[in-house]
Amino acid sequence: MPFNLVLIFWFLTPMVESSPTSFIIVASEKSALDSITEFQLRNLYLGKLESIKSNPCLPAGVAKRLPENQQFITWLFGSSFNWGNYWAEQSVRGMRHEPIPLGSFALLLAFLERNHDYVGYLPSSLKDELKNFDVKSIKINR
């Protein structure tokens, strides 16, 4: 692509600040998962991936009314990704379900503790909460 065209797109596409919140990925202590790549994590939350290294793996998150829900989407997919549109399209294609939404991070951690096939997320600022639950942090390989 010609360099000037690239510049036009670069300048005309609205720039949005990157999300200031960072997240850690968490799963039950009994989960076989220890690390995950960013590609796998994205596809897990898009419903395209249901296992990692032959171990079942499903996504969980917090409800849309919590601001951390959108912050996590921006953190993982970038500010230009339209999560609502993606799931509207998956819904009319059939056979896809959004990540399970829990009402709070405490509920999410309790859910992960009892459902070993699921992974979830937690704002880095809440990392200390991990010691209150039987869950672990999963390393993300960029």
Place this chain on the structure above:
Amino acid sequence: MIEWLLLIALCSPPQTNQIAGSKAHQFKWHVSGWADIGGYWDERDSERFSLDVHHVYMLNHLKFSPKLELLVEMALEREYERSSPRPDRELELERAYLQYKWRPQATFRVGQFYTPCGLYKQRHWAYTMDTFQKPVIEENQYIPANALGIEVTGNFSFERSYLQYALLISDGDQSGDMKPLQDEFGFGGDVKYNYNDRFLAGMSLYRYRNEAETDNYLNATQIYAEWDLFRHQLQWRMEWLFLERSGFPETDGYYSQLKWNFTKVSYLNLRWEKAEDQLLSQGSEHAATLLTLGIHLPKRWKVKLEYAVNQFEHSEYSNFNQLGLWAGYAF
């Protein structure tokens, strides 16, 4: 009218993601669907413009366990037809299949399902895709959109990529969309590779033949690719179809498009295409250029404004331009 009321009555409130206690693996019943309205100002008939409801779809998705699912989809549709006369609306069974996920590498489907072919073949085009009009190679349905038979599909995932395949044996297109192949036996498959959500490429191969008339056949090869730049802000996509058919010379067709997501909820899409068009020009070559502005509104509404320039190889078919307006809603 009765069909409409029946379809609306069937659209009971969706019960999504029901979770009780700590167990996520429960029976789930998910109802979804979409409907749209649209129309074209057409140079061939400048006096007429009428908005019309083109599609109403309703899906019932029953998940009995993490492995066993049933999908039943009803459709009331009148596609925007570039040829005339336009067909009447009919309530049809679009898809109905039982799916068993044995493992990620092998999922089995039995029943009537979409033919796994190309990037986005016929999968609710108007709502899920960037343009209002389908490309000529899709509109003509050279490869039948639906299959009645058995499908095996699977996914091999790696750290930064995945490979997806689908194989099917079909006993015809029972939806009746593709009359010449309606009763024909077909088999084939599709394979695609996605690298890091940036690049996707794939190939589909299908062969259909009439068991009674062995010299009546269709061999189709489709190659496709998609490339994302600047984290989904700019996207290029192409599909190329090559056909061998009994009684016709070999032919091919393609479309290529560039999409610019200039905000999170709006885009501009430019598509070029050229293919043999049986619907509009009795098999002569049809070239089209389409510019589409799309906006995703809240509550799953979408609108599109599309300008299309159509040109034909043979002078007996007049070139024409169109301006289209479309709105769709998913529930």
